[in-house]
Amino acid sequence: MGDSATLEQSAGNIDEQVSGVVEQAKELQDAASSHISRTSVEEQALRKSALSLDSNIHRLRSLIDSLHRNKILDPKLADKLDEDLQRARCILVDGDASSFLPGNAQGGFLRMFLGPINVHATRKDVQLKVKEEYNSYRDRTALLFLLFPSTLLILRSWIWDGCLPTFPVQLYQAWLLFLYTGLALRENILRVNGSDIRPWWIYHHYCAMIMALVSLTWEIKGQPNCAQKQRGVQLFLQWAMMQGVAMLLQNRYQRQRLYTRIALGKAKRMDVVWGETAGVDGQLWLLCPILFILQGFEAYVGLLLLKTAFVGVVSEWQVVFCGVLLVLMAVGNFANTVQTLMVKSRFKAKMKRSKSKQELN
Template sequence: MGSDGGLSADAEVISAVDSVLDDVAKLVKECSAFQEAVSSHSSRLQSESDVLSKQAVELVASMKQLQAEVYAASEKKDISHGVAEKLMDELSKVRTMLYDGDVAPLLPAKANGFFLRALLGPANVRAARKDGRYKVKEEYNAYRDNTTIIFLVFPIVLLALKKKLWNECFPALPVQIYQAWLLLFYTSLAMRENILRVNGSDIRPWWVYHHYLAIAMALVSLTWGIQGHPDCSRKQHGVELFLEWAVMQGVAMLLQNRYQRQRLYTRIALGKAGRMDVVWGETSGVKGQLWILYPVLFTLQVFQCYIGGLLLRTAVVEDDCEWQMVVCGLLLIAMAFGNFFNTIATLVAKAKIKAKMKKMKHVAKNTLQEKVQKQKAAST
């Protein structure tokens, strides 16, 4: 009786093991078939993607060729200025469809620049889906909004503590913490902007280069000892001026974030800007806003150049000249001049657009008057 029970139990165990083996074999077979189906699907998608990518490249080439032909015809007076402007507007819509829609991932990706290759290697940072690209842009905007507050408040706190707590002399550690934060801030901005450019954003190259210079300046300033001088306030005068400039820069960044992004959304809705475009520097704005923004920007640039010149002058006059003074002074002057020329270029571009819009309105008004006169003549 006991022997029969043992045999029955063994048979049940063997049956259970066989069932598990069968289930595992069945699952392996199903996964193998599914893998083959997915591979076939991926190959078919890749083949279709290659065909569409080739067509997308051909469409971009055709668009650029037509833009060149319209421009040449307009220069030779073969077509009127109004017709040329209308054709260029239509081609701009084509460009938006190609570079800002579902077609964009089919176009050849921009190669990672030196900065991204140095930090990330050859990693592919291009988002395959447009919602992924827009998420990258929104994350960049959120980062700028959050760090702008820190950029403004941090130097205000340092300046206030210098007067109230530190007896008009900065301790080295708080200033170095701020400089380390600036290094992180500008490195993060440069990385995000390079990723945005790879994903189709039309960021001006200067602003990326500007952040490279700012990274270098933050790195150099970390090695600069600001203590150990008999006259602490004299040695730290450049640091105090730089912090005051940072406060002004923070105010300008708040103005840009507040006013210009609204204008960018309007330009995107009108098809005059891409969904991946971002606001930085002085890329957009309306007349009332520019009366506030541009004086602030020019004042910042002059003050930045003044601080750089002051550091260079101190390096020449002082007996204990430090190489950090020279490097930081040159970098500040280079950034100030670069910002100034880019601001002027933006103003010139805006003036051309304004003149173009005024001319188009004048042409439209003359055309309307001619139609009215023809209708009156026909009726008489």
């Protein structure tokens, strides 16, 4: 009886309850719209201030460079002012105000995979989370880059009698396709969010993706003359092991240097380590020979693949295609490494001149 009375009472005022909920929804919608409108106006004002400040920093840096070139401004003062402006820009792009700066344009690669989705993060903590995930991805893949080919080569000698089966090699190439696609996606997203990744390294991963895709259709020849037919595959696996060692060295040593540069206000928190760009002298003496040897070996593997195709040992078009891509990637890597070292050398020479002038004064 009690339950029936309660239900009858609820049925009597159900219309009033529903009407109250509808009114609450309307009031909440009006309050939310008002809040968004006020926030939009405030955000627009902050966006204009951020753009104005960024433009002013660029204008002042250009003015300082012009005054320095015309010997109107003292070099010591010019260096100090330039460092101050660099520090101000790091504060701007590394703080919460960076969300009001326009991001880099999204390229066709992101649109092809993700569609017309804006991947520019408006919050700095989200941007840094993307960068940390990218660093973790590189750490994991560096180990796999070293372990996967070394395992194949060990099994080739111990179990497979010096002749690699088709499936494990194709599995490795499929993993390479997944790896380079993941790297390219992450790097494009980082560039949209203000990172300094050089375009060449992204293009390099595009080439590596294409090469991995093409190599999946490459028939791995067995006996007879397996060693001769698979010479290019063997060398490629050895090069991949060297690449894994280089990636481990870069990730371990150079990231520490990048953190130091960020603390000094000479780099942004969204910057990433690539090549020798963040190394110090002792690290460069170790890394540069490894990088140049790696690039030379990459070109050698590409030329060897072309040779095997032209002399008729393995004449598939995939061999020629992969050989050309390896040579092009080696040349591009070498050119970018040399360019980076030249920029670094000019910067160090500038710092030495500034330091010697300070000592003389």
